[in-house]
Amino acid sequence: MTMVVNNYREIEKRVAAACERAGRNRSEVTIVAVSKTKPDEMVEELAAAGVRDFGENKPQELMRKHDGILTDEGEPLRWHMIGNLQTNKVKMVVGKACLIHSVPSLHTAEAVSKEAVKKGVVVPVLIEINIAEEETKHGADAAETENLVRTIAALPNLSVKGLMAIAPPVEDPEENRGYFKSLRRMRDRLRAENIGNAPMTELSMGMTGDFEVAVEEGATIVRVGTAIFGARDYSV
Numbered sequence: 001m002t003m004v005v006n007n008y009r010e011i012e013k014r015v016a017a018a019c020e021r022a023g024r025n026r027s028e029v030t031i032v033a034v035s036k037t038k039p040d041e042m043v044e045e046l047a048a049a050g051v052r053d054f055g056e057n058k059p060q061e062l063m064r065k066h067d068g069i070l071t072d073e074g075e076p077l078r079w080h081m082i083g084n085l086q087t088n089k090v091k092m093v094v095g096k097a098c099l100i101h102s103v104p105s106l107h108t109a110e111a112v113s114k115e116a117v118k119k120g121v122v123v124p125v126l127i128e129i130n131i132a133e134e135e136t137k138h139g140a141d142a143a144e145t146e147n148l149v150r151t152i153a154a155l156p157n158l159s160v161k162g163l164m165a166i167a168p169p170v171e172d173p174e175e176n177r178g179y180f181k182s183l184r185r186m187r188d189r190l191r192a193e194n195i196g197n198a199p200m201t202e203l204s205m206g207m208t209g210d211f212e213v214a215v216e217e218g219a220t221i222v223r224v225g226t227a228i229f230g231a232r233d234y235s236v
């Protein structure tokens with residue numbers, strides 16, 4: 001088994017254990033392997049082992065890996081767009097990303113909707129919330145979430161599947177439990193509203209440092225990079 005496949009199996013075990021602790025079914029949680037900056041060969045090794053869900057934060061890299069890496073059946077993998085999305089790059093991911101996690105504003109949503117109409121596709125999106133209200137982070141304010149979800153869900157050719165957040169980097173993952181709880185409560189409230197085109201079933205939260213706590217608090221998607229692929233080198 002290669003290193004990345006071995007690492008992935010380890011993450012699977014930890015997700016399964018977190019599900020068990022929380023009394024959840026393992027099938028409720030999708031692991032997105034965040035392959036940003038990492039070579040195609042590593043993705044191919046995981047794909048050969050049956051892994052299908054991958055995440056990228058740059059439109060060009062998502063597009064390139066989507067088109068360039070195919071399964072044995074000749075199908076593309078499932079590519080999740082998890083990074084800041086400039087409106088002039090929306091056309092690169094619409095039709096290629098299986099889910100856009102990072103829609104922080106009406107402005108971005110309008111650009112995605114327009115491109116989706118043009119291509120005749122319905123695009124699944126998550127609304128990104130700046131859960132810890134950090135100055136440096138993208139994402140909508142929690143207070144405006146309901147209005148934003150209603151407005152975005154009313155745009156053509158979008159399906160608002162849920163919420164996403166990037167919790168602050170912390171030493172102890174327990175420090176983020178409160179943020180995960182509040183995102184989940186927010187999602188639950190919105191789901192109960194039964195807004196058209198906004199099923200609100202998904203909760204994308206948890207990364208290498210805190211995914212187990214996120215699963216315990218209801219994450220349906222965890223985005224794990226470093227623990228699978230190793231540390232990233234941005235200098236090259």
Ligand SMILES: *Cc1c(COP(=O)(O)O)cnc(C)c1O
Binds near residue numbers: 082
């Ligand atoms: C890079 C990235 C991740 C993965 O982070 P790790 O700490 O390496 O697991 C998850 N989510 C987003 C939005 C990212 O940009």
